[in-house]
Amino acid sequence: xxxxxxxxxxxxxxxxxxxxxxxxxxxxxxxxxxxxxxxxxxxxxxxxxxxxxxxxxxxxxxxxxxxxxxxxxxxxxxxxxxxxxxxxxxxxxxxxxxxxxxxxxxxxxxxxxxxxxxxxxxxxxxxxxxxxxxxxxxxxxxxxxxxxxxxxxxxxxxxxxxxxxxxxxxxxxxxxxxxxxxxxxxxxxxxxxxxxxxxxxxxxxxxxxxxxxxxxxxxxxxxxxxxxxxxxxxxxxxxxxxxxxxxxxxxxxxxxxxxxxxxxxxxxxxxxxxxxxxxxxxxxxxxxxxxxxxxxxxxxxxxxxxxxxxxxxxxxxxxxxxxxxxxxxxxxxxxxxxxxxxxxxxxxxxxxxxxxxxxxxxxxxxxxxxxxxxxxxxxxxxxxxxxxxxxxxxxxxxxxxxxxxxxxxxxxxxxxxxxxxxxxxxxxxxxxxxxxxxxxxxxxxxxxxxxxxxxxxxxxxxxxxxxxxxxxxxxxxxxxxxxxxxxxxxxxxxxxxxxxxxxxxxxxxxxxxxxxxxxxxxxxxxxxxxxxxxxxxxxxxxxxxxxxxxxxxxxxxxxxxxxxxxxxxxxxxxxxxxxxxxxxxxxxxxxxxxxxxxxxxxxxxxxxxxxxxxxxxxxxxxxxxxxxxxxxx
Amino acid sequence: xxxxxxxxxxxxxxxxxxxxxxxxxxxxxxxxxxxxxxxxxxxxxxxxxxxxxxxxxxxxxxxxxxxxxxxxxxxxxxxxxxxxxxxxxxxxxxxxxxxxxxxxxxxxxxxxxxxxxxxxxxxxxxxxxxxxxxxxxxxxxxxxxxxxxxxxxxxxxxxxxxxxxxxxxxxxxxxxxxxxxxxxxxxxxxxxxxxxxxxxxxxxxxxxxxxxxxxxxxxxxxxxxxxxxxxxxxxxxxxxxxxxxxxxxxxxxxxxxxxxxxxxxxxxxxxxxxxxxxxxxxxxxxxxxxxxxxxxxxxxxxxxxxxxxxxxxxxxxxxxxxxxxxxxxxxxxxxxxxxxxxxxxxxxxxxxxxxxxxxxxxxxx
Numbered sequence: 001x002x003x004x005x006x007x008x009x010x011x012x013x014x015x016x017x018x019x020x021x022x023x024x025x026x027x028x029x030x031x032x033x034x035x036x037x038x039x040x041x042x043x044x045x046x047x048x049x050x051x052x053x054x055x056x057x058x059x060x061x062x063x064x065x066x067x068x069x070x071x072x073x074x075x076x077x078x079x080x081x082x083x084x085x086x087x088x089x090x091x092x093x094x095x096x097x098x099x100x101x102x103x104x105x106x107x108x109x110x111x112x113x114x115x116x117x118x119x120x121x122x123x124x125x126x127x128x129x130x131x132x133x134x135x136x137x138x139x140x141x142x143x144x145x146x147x148x149x150x151x152x153x154x155x156x157x158x159x160x161x162x163x164x165x166x167x168x169x170x171x172x173x174x175x176x177x178x179x180x181x182x183x184x185x186x187x188x189x190x191x192x193x194x195x196x197x198x199x200x201x202x203x204x205x206x207x208x209x210x211x212x213x214x215x216x217x218x219x220x221x222x223x224x225x226x227x228x229x230x231x232x233x234x235x236x237x238x239x240x241x242x243x244x245x246x247x248x249x250x251x252x253x254x255x256x257x258x259x260x261x262x263x264x265x266x267x268x269x270x271x272x273x274x275x276x277x278x279x280x281x282x283x284x285x286x287x288x289x290x291x292x293x294x295x296x297x298x299x300x301x302x303x304x305x306x307x308x309x310x311x312x313x314x315x316x317x318x319x320x321x322x323x324x325x326x327x328x329x330x331x332x333x334x335x336x337x338x339x340x341x342x343x344x345x346x347x348x349x350x351x352x353x354x355x356x357x358x359x360x361x362x363x364x365x366x367x368x369x370x371x372x373x374x375x376x377x378x379x380x381x382x383x384x385x386x387x388x389x390x391x392x393x394x395x396x397x398x399x400x401x402x403x404x405x406x407x408x409x410x411x412x413x414x415x416x417x418x419x420x421x422x423x424x425x426x427x428x429x430x431x432x433x434x435x436x437x438x439x440x441x442x443x444x445x446x447x448x449x450x451x452x453x454x455x456x457x458x459x460x461x462x463x464x465x466x467x468x469x470x471x472x473x474x475x476x477x478x479x480x481x482x483x484x485x486x487x488x489x490x491x492x493x494x495x496x497x498x499x500x501x502x503x504x505x506x507x508x509x510x511x512x513x514x515x516x517x518x519x520x521x522x523x524x525x526x527x528x529x530x531x532x533x534x535x536x537x538x539x540x541x542x543x544x545x546x547x548x549x550x551x552x553x554x555x556x557x558x559x560x561x562x563x564x565x566x567x568x569x570x571x572x573x574x575x576x577x578x579x580x581x582x583x584x585x586x587x588x589x590x591x592x593x594x595x596x597x598x599x600x601x602x603x604x605x606x607x608x609x610x611x612x613x614x615x616x617x618x619x620x621x622x623x624x625x626x627x628x629x630x631x632x633x
Numbered sequence: 634x635x636x637x638x639x640x641x642x643x644x645x646x647x648x649x650x651x652x653x654x655x656x657x658x659x660x661x662x663x664x665x666x667x668x669x670x671x672x673x674x675x676x677x678x679x680x681x682x683x684x685x686x687x688x689x690x691x692x693x694x695x696x697x698x699x700x701x702x703x704x705x706x707x708x709x710x711x712x713x714x715x716x717x718x719x720x721x722x723x724x725x726x727x728x729x730x731x732x733x734x735x736x737x738x739x740x741x742x743x744x745x746x747x748x749x750x751x752x753x754x755x756x757x758x759x760x761x762x763x764x765x766x767x768x769x770x771x772x773x774x775x776x777x778x779x780x781x782x783x784x785x786x787x788x789x790x791x792x793x794x795x796x797x798x799x800x801x802x803x804x805x806x807x808x809x810x811x812x813x814x815x816x817x818x819x820x821x822x823x824x825x826x827x828x829x830x831x832x833x834x835x836x837x838x839x840x841x842x843x844x845x846x847x848x849x850x851x852x853x854x855x856x857x858x859x860x861x862x863x864x865x866x867x868x869x870x871x872x873x874x875x876x877x878x879x880x881x882x883x884x885x886x887x888x889x890x891x892x893x894x895x896x897x898x899x900x901x902x903x904x905x906x907x908x909x910x911x912x913x914x915x916x917x918x919x920x921x922x923x924x925x926x927x928x929x930x931x932x933x934x935x936x937x938x939x940x941x942x943x944x945x946x947x948x949x950x951x952x953x954x955x956x957x958x959x960x961x962x963x964x965x966x967x968x969x970x971x972x973x974x975x976x977x978x979x980x981x982x983x984x985x986x987x988x989x990x991x992x993x994x995x996x997x998x
Binding site for chain 2: 013016017018020021023024025028031032034035036038039040042043044046047049050051053054061194197
């Protein structure tokens, strides 16, 4: 009985299944019918229409590339713009013998070895069957000469194109960046972002700097022209046109003149300068020395120029302001002192007696002060003014690495500042956790000692140090730093002011900040480490000098600049803000192998301040002589 | 063992009609790729390699006994879910979409695995509960489907999510989901359309909107549809002849070796060629339905039905997209588009169909 029921169920089940299967087959037949109907419609009913489109005259969509947006400084000075010029271009598909054609062309227009090399490079990395540029910026005479002989060169033509130009050249190279030809990597990215359609016909895309970061604003919207072409590919008539919309204009907070002066003030030195308005996080100057000529990259750099740039011992392609990581040296001391007050480790009045060195309890290893024999009795105020190392060895040891890490990271040490440029590095603020991860080793008390004077494991970027200085200048209230303050639309007169965001308050004790600031003012007064560079300024400057060791010193060695290879000399730092009581500008200056902060870095800061606060233009050009006085840093 | 015996053993689990249909479609693939490659042999050669690999895998699966297929259903599903969760948590983001999982040596796309894994799991689940199927079982099976689909929608990969949903729905349907529930689901789907719409990414909405007016995006995806339709329409009744498609050879047609390969074929072989191609597809699908009808167990019936219906759906969605009745979603034309992954997934399915057909015979004798 039971078996019978089961069997019946099975049969019923199979019957139900087959019913469902039959329904499915019906469903598929309906789909098939839809496809057939549509195919008959397209291929039989509408065939003539599509035949016309495809065969006799072809409709072609010609993209119209928009003009790239401009980049202006805060006063409207142009930092990047476009100009039109003529290029000579070769369609490699229609040209039989490229070498021969180029040789013949060179009798009409000037084609250098660099042009040839660049053309070869373009040939290997082209992304479609477009024409490739052999010469740009033709003179009127060259255009005329070629036009007369054009019949000899099938597949070679002259085109009017827009070129990107950077009037400030290498002075703003690390800031503005450059555009370059779209390569395969760019194409893949655009496709993934669903932007490929808007780049049809575009040859260029932002590669570095602001050109890269604000690519979406600068590029604009590509227009399209629907044209009829005959079977030879010639345009017969235009059917419709959607005009392109130019890219938006970027207005920076940078002051081009200030940038210029800062850049010149470095003379032959390498280094970086970052200046910020502490009241809103606007960037005022952003210099990395040496720069490079960005226009080299716009049409594809030839390998010779590339090698020169890439192998130069000065590493001009390195954005020192954004990516250079250096020990902060003594510039960290004001922040360390503030931390000591914050955690109530040291009162301002407490003094130490400096014998010229520090040693950890139970150890004979001497951490030496820069001044042999020491500074005598030192309190917090004096420790900043004369930059006493021994004071900070002890303070760091008492505070411990955890407190140091917690306090300094609030000022942005060890973190990216979030400035609107790609590729920022985060420096290094060491912690117990970091050392365990990096070296699989626990943190030793000895590691903390050198962190106290900005040496040891710790590293900062000029950008970071300028940012921390701006936060200190504004009494612990900080803003996310930004270069672009306004985006002007090309379509309407709508200007988007970028909101000042990322505001935060470290909630510092005003009395603590006041003490540190007074000490930093004293640094620039007679008796301080930056007195000379700040003399007769007419406004109070608060600053701190610093020296970053490039090579380690043995216990019994003495640093002697004259004996050391120039490249191994210490890096000079100066952080400062002015006017001290109502700061309008805060900055960090780094001079690579500059030796003393007070003698090489501080004078640069002074020129920047003089221009920004007083409108004073430095004359004559700054001397690059170093005065080897007895000052430390 | 004589040579003949060896040979018989080798082909014992191959289903000749199905293999014939598949091989004919593959031949079409190589021919069209040669044309789409502007007369080059690079793509056809690579595709031949893909075909050999996929056929080998098909042979292996066809030789696996049925209980083996059942045994791997749960592990594959769980493995696939773990990978999908892995993608959601640690996947490589490539511009807004998180689809790939980096496993050190290579990046993999777990959603591809689930194209087989989901119907396998659901069929396995129904088989386990065959004795007393209730609405509750359907509900649980639907959950088994929705969990991976939700993860794939979130990636976001709408095309794959829809196709996996379809293959899972076919299992539910064949397992006897009542018409009333289907009706309710349909109404619910229509009602929730506005909500779904708001959840879509901008580019996905854009693609759907564009279907109604391709000229809106004439330089982007709309360009594909417009040029695809011109290619198909200008092919006419008999086509322009092999290697003579102007749309193809004058570079008007985008993605012509992958998603838009049907346009290349259509332009050169015309409506007659299309009838032949649809006939070939119908032949393969018809054979699949026969295998489904003759399948011996509940699990194999559901599995065979789902594989066959899904195959037909792929073909419909791709052709529909090229001729402008469906939005442009990245679905290749099965067995013809260039690419190894989809070829492999499809032939694994056909391997299962063959196993279902041939092992049943062995059981009987």
